[in-house]
Amino acid sequence: MTNTILKCNKCKKYSMERFCECGEECLSIKPAKYSPIDKYSKYRLDYKKKFLDIK
Ligand SMILES: [Zn+2]
DSSP: OOSSOEEETTTTEEESSSBOTTSOBOEEOOOOSSOHHHHHHHHHHHHHHHHHHHO
């Protein structure tokens, strides 16, 4: 048994088991310190602010 939280991408369920009850292998989910999406949206926000400042 691991103390890592695993997730079945098929059922979208969280599990501590290596394999889900559906037979699909559960994948470990790592806590994202920052996601590229958030970084991108932040960049977009800065860009928007700059654009508005110039105008
Ligand atoms: Zn499953």
